[in-house]
Amino acid sequence: MAATIPAMPRKFLQPETTPAARAADPSAGRGRPFVSLTTDFGARDPSTAICVGVIHAIAPAATVMTVTAEIAKFKIRDGALTLWSTLPYLPVGAHVAVVDPGVGTERHPLAVATARGDVLVGPDNGLLIPAAERLGGITAAHRLEAPEYQLQVISTSFHGRDIFAPAAAHLVNGVPIEAFGPAVDPAALVRLEWPEARVRAGALETAIVYVDSFGNIKLVGEVADLEAALGRIAYGDQLRLRWSDEAGPHEQVVPWVQTFGRVPKGAPLAYEDAYARICLAANQASGTDVLGLREGLTLTVSRG
């Protein structure tokens, strides 16, 4: 008899933590000034560490954490998904995100306050929005314009260092968000276009939006969407995947299981990932290699 998994929360109004931590300190996750950084600068270049240094210099009491410097370059959507999956588990704080192909052009630098109490800092290019919605929604957005909270010389190509990192540091030092510049209507912020999961009779149409470092394949939509299309799904049920690429149509049946180790090594599977997304994978192998799938393809999922 399979264990029942409760639905994942969709909004995080507190940092996700244990019952014991919550009982000991209802403000858990607000213990120290906290700043995170998520960038596409790469592990080779010192750019992310330079931002860390700028923050330490302004806010020496802060804990500063690099989530990653290795977002695929210029892929705003990958950055947005990373923030969406990560920030609910970090302490409340200021979160700098830089995937900014438009740096130095007309796009505005932003600070976005969320209902959980965080402020997300980065370019107005859609990067911050999915995470902000998951942290309870946007409560205020301001442009970063006040020169007293920027480095003295603003380059055209490194706003992470010159504008975003200093803003985050000043925010955790207690500068109110409205001191940074004019308010922006949250509805006017740039939003990314995402493929949507579509519920059809007996099938879910979905798309591959991300492949992680194991080759696990993340589909658009949550398990609730899959069940809306197929009815209640039990562990051991077979799912039929259909897709087309330049080589023609393909079809594959995979079991719906709790976890990787429920199928033989190298075999494909479908599961609910640790963020309630529908995910395809292979046990101790790359799901993309085993199934012949890649990011960007659309898929139809029905019963097998």
Added chain:
Amino acid sequence: MPFVSVTADFGPVATAICRGVILTIAPQATVIDLTANVPAFDVRAGSLDLWYGLRWLPVGTHVGVVDPGVGTERIGVAIEVARGDVLVGPDNGLFTAAAERLGGIRRVHALESADYRLPMVTTTFHGRDVFAPAAGHLAAGLPIEALGRAVDPTTLVQLPPLRPEPAVGGLRIEVVSVDSFGNLYLGGEPADLAPVLGPLRPGLPMRVDDLELVWAETFGRVGPGEALLLEDSDGRLCLALNQASAAERLGVREGDGIVIRAG
């Protein structure tokens, strides 16, 4: 100040999530990644990184996650060692070597109490949902026995130790890891070589296939591109080329065996 490290095969973002969970519970802790880049699913490689790295970190709580059995019957454990550290992760042998190097196991408890897990434990990310929260609470002062029942240390899954084997005219030894320079770390100690090669002294010639090498103290004792065998900074046998990749030159990867013969 409490100290926590994270060693995992799931890349920087997932380790950052674990660090975030730890800091939410233990905001005063210093939290670092030893590495997020253990080769995927490779429990032995992870166990070697822990063996190699933990010795040099402050006494603290160390999370290890190379966990192909996540969500199956394998249990999660907290292992207290003689040095005073607690190692937190799956019971799959990941900590066998590190625990021994930190003085041996003092006691072990299973990670069972729901108080010290995230409210929702998924089937595929126990690093975030079980191990990081346990480490955060340990760093914040929780006694290990609060996490769950005591486990007999002799029942833990063990990784078998790697020993060199005699081969015709030499010693067959496994490449246990390859670093980013292409240096090969071998599953043996300098003492294992003496019976085959005689006493080790600088300049002692030896070979692996057609590659000639010498025993040397450090890389710069041979010419650029030339090969040497040395005792590395942790007492391991290391086969390297001066300013070049031994892995490329020999065409070997982690897990391959090589035969060292007198030159």
